[in-house]
Amino acid sequence: MSSFQTSPGTRDILPPHAGRWRALVQVFADGVESAGYENIIPPMFEDLGVFQRLGDATDVVTKEMYDFMDKGGRHIALRPEHTASVCRAFAQHRPTPPWKVWYSGPNFRYERPQAGRYRQFDQVGIEVLGVDDSQLDVEVIALGWDFYKSIGLSNVSLIVNSLGDAGDRGRYIEALGAYFTTHSEMLSEQALATLERNPLRVLDSKRPEDAPAIAGAPTIGAFLSTDAAAHFAAVCAGLDSLNIPYVINERLVRGLDYYQRTTFEFVSGSLDSAQNAVGGGGRYDGLVEDLGGPATPGIGFALGVDRTLLACDAEECFSYGFPVLDVFVIDTTGGSHAMSITHQLRQGGFTADRAFEGRSMKSQMKSADRSGAQVAVIIGDTEAEESTCTVRNLSTSEQTTIPSTELQSHLASVLGQRQPRRHTP
């Protein structure tokens, strides 16, 4: 046992998993960039106040924040999510709306780790600021939906709801609180505690004993203003016209307090754990203003990278093959030929590797085999003396010896032409 291990809720993403991870982010980036979204990289920590705007009643703010005083006496917090940072960035830099951005990176929440839940966890996501149009809601949801399709996930369902405008939400929460209070004898102890902080969140309880009370609770639909109801109907109609299947669930309330109007969640049917929500988002029209910016509508979503990959494992999709080399260079004369040949091949655009420490021919051949290289280039005493090299096809075991000067052109004819590396001027 080594002296140090990763801190609870964190882990090393090792190869080959890290390669698959990066590939997933790449697919996401390609998808949203083709829709006009540009990358934003906010800092990993901010003034605590930025995140307190997420809501006093959310656990994310009240008990899960990684916060500390820095040496300058500032109260700092590691970001628990990206949305608040993006809105802070908008308020700070005032870019011209519409501002369409995407991000990818780690977030931090102090929770007890379990399946699909870590203290440092990665999300990819998008945010759009400055557009109040139900068609944008449809675009955002569609981009999330299309991403899951593009990595091969089929067992993901989309759940949508509307929380109405700020006023609707307030009236609904009031009615909900009144209802649960009169039925408090039907609620679990935990649900009663939740009721104190935020009646909306009681709807999230997974405890069976709370189910009857929740089933009889008033639903948000009846409280929507004319505007909010029309907005939601337009979103649903848009999803219909794009043939994106969805389920309306009036019990869907998202975890952060800033959501208004459209909210949605992507749930994997292949994850039997409690963490089956692989992504979620919604509209947050008041957040930029809360952070000191101009009144600006906003909408976005975040997808959990870990959970998405867990879902891929369950559905056996988005498999990742480790990168295969073009060439493995074997040198039994001490290694200096391998050093120069791999360097030249890499400059010529070939992927190439070699062994070190002057190992035996057999050992180097094993390394070549494990590397997955298509051909081995072999330099032994004979080749060194004659300025030749032996090129061996590792799948057919055929090999020929050629003059060293013809190596690159020979490889190009065997493996196909490669683009030489160029240096940016």
Added chain:
RNA sequence: GUGGGCGUAGCUCAGUUGGUUAGAGCGCUAGGUUGUGGUCCUAGAGGCCGGGGGUUCGAAUCCCCUCGUUCACCCCA
């Protein structure tokens, strides 16, 4: 924060009612093959049995504490 399961080699795991020097498979290294991989054979390296305390002549094994991990609640991606 609350509750349950589990910690033995790099990995997956055996280990009898407590009893000498803790094992296997895979992986790794080397040799069999005086320049040639994937199969096969042989050998080798690699363990504070998570950590600390206790019971005992004797503890991987029993007890307590602790740390880690895992699952659920809570909450969330």
